Amino acid sequence: MKLINYISIIAVPATILIILLYGIFEKKNVFDIFLKGANDGVKMVIKIFPTLVGLFLAIGALSSSGILDFIINIIKPILNIAKIPSEIMPLAILRPISGSGSIAVATDLMKKFGVDSLIGLMVGTIMGSTETTLYTIAVYTSSVNIKKIRFVLFAALTADLTGMIISVAICKTFLKNF
Amino acid sequence: MLNIIWPIFIIISYIYAIFSGRLENVNNAIFEYTKTAVELTITLLGTMCLWNGLMEIASNTKLINRITKILSPLVNFLFPENKNNKKIHNEISMNIVANMLGLGNAATPLGLKAMKSMQENNKNKERLTDDMATFIILNTGSIQIIPTTVISIRMSLGSLQPTKIIFAVWFSTICAAIVGLAVTKICIKLKL
Numbered sequence: 627m628k629l630i631n632y633i634s635i636i637a638v639p640a641t642i643l644i645i646l647l648y649g650i651f652e653k654k655n656v657f658d659i660f661l662k663g664a665n666d667g668v669k670m671v672i673k674i675f676p677t678l679v680g681l682f683l684a685i686g687a688l689s690s691s692g693i694l695d696f697i698i699n700i701i702k703p704i705l706n707i708a709k710i711p712s713e714i715m716p717l718a719i720l721r722p723i724s725g726s727g728s729i730a731v732a733t734d735l736m737k738k739f740g741v742d743s744l745i746g747l748m749v750g751t752i753m754g755s756t757e758t759t760l761y762t763i764a765v766y767t768s769s770v771n772i773k774k775i776r777f778v779l780f781a782a783l784t785a786d787l788t789g790m791i792i793s794v795a796i797c798k799t800f801l802k803n804f
Numbered sequence: 805m806l807n808i809i810w811p812i813f814i815i816i817s818y819i820y821a822i823f824s825g826r827l828e829n830v831n832n833a834i835f836e837y838t839k840t841a842v843e844l845t846i847t848l849l850g851t852m853c854l855w856n857g858l859m860e861i862a863s864n865t866k867l868i869n870r871i872t873k874i875l876s877p878l879v880n881f882l883f884p885e886n887k888n889n890k891k892i893h894n895e896i897s898m899n900i901v902a903n904m905l906g907l908g909n910a911a912t913p914l915g916l917k918a919m920k921s922m923q924e925n926n927k928n929k930e931r932l933t934d935d936m937a938t939f940i941i942l943n944t945g946s947i948q949i950i951p952t953t954v955i956s957i958r959m960s961l962g963s964l965q966p967t968k969i970i971f972a973v974w975f976s977t978i979c980a981a982i983v984g985l986a987v988t989k990i991c992i993k994l995k996l
Contacts, residue, residue, distance in 0.1 A: 762943050778932065781991060
């Protein structure tokens with residue numbers, strides 16, 4: 627368990643050091659290149675800001691009106707079979723559909739239950755291990771005018787569900803007692 | 805998609821709030837949540853800059869070439885139709901590397917380039933080839949070394965150890981990717 631914890635801690639500094647050392651050894655202007663990338667980062671964040679405001683608005687309305695609890699209570703039995711806690715439900719539904727939408731929901735959940743709580747860790751792990759499936763499929767197929775996507779949606783959603791179930795299970799068994 | 809979902813969310817919330825007498829709650833929440841969006845964006849600005857900058861350095865060095873070489877047996881195994889096509893092979897590898905480094909901005913254009921090349925060899929232009937389907941599945945799983953966005957959010961919310969989830973993320977991404985690819989390969993075998 628300590629080893630896993632240690633790997634998690636060392637992953638970030640190791641990545642940073644390897645990247646910097648590679649850059650220096652190849653005599654690249656690392657700082658200039660860093661600035662260029664950072665600049666793109668700003669653009670990305672600014673670009674998703676309006677989306678975030680819009681979606682936070684919808685999430686605020688949903689959760690404060692009480693309708694979310696009402697819906698979750700209906701779907702609860704199905705989730706219990708998959709062992710996904712009902713608190714995570716909104717994220718599980720939105721994750722494959724919208725990237726910024728799921729960021730908004732995830733942030734809200736982490737705030738509500740505590741970022742280092744079990745639910746908070748599950749939310750983080752799900753966010754890190756799944757993608758905006760529907761968006762990806764739409765972009766990749768429409769870029770080459772494909773009409774018949776065959777089994778792709780089915781396979782992708784199966785993978786997403788697997789990722790979510792595993793995330794929940796691994797947080798429950800390993801991360802809880804750190 | 806959101807053009808339909810978004811207004812429905814807000815409208816049903818208001819209708820439900822009217823009947824349950826929580827209209828005032830909803831009014832307060834809406835403005836409270838826009839403030840949350842601003843706070844999140846400000847913290848995201850810092851961390852996203854940091855990671856994007858570092859990843860840009862990585863993609864400018866030979867580190868990328870080295871990883872591409874390591875990946876080549878995997879690419880050959882996953883994309884048998886394009887085994888001898890070096891151009892497609894490289895484009896696919898670059899896309900995987902960009903995904904692994906969390907360079908979403910770079911991964912998508914590279915991926916679309918690979919799709920275009922594969923489409924050129926596609927006999928039925930309206931239908932995905934086996935390799936194209938596999939490639940999309942690979943892109944819908946997010947195989948990342950450092951899940952930068954989540955870590956940024958965890959930092960911004962004051963986590964005591966923002967990187968704590970990395971191991972869990974690796975494990976569940978790999979499981980999800982294996983399941984996705986296995987389902988894909990089975991579907992291909994069944995000629996779906």
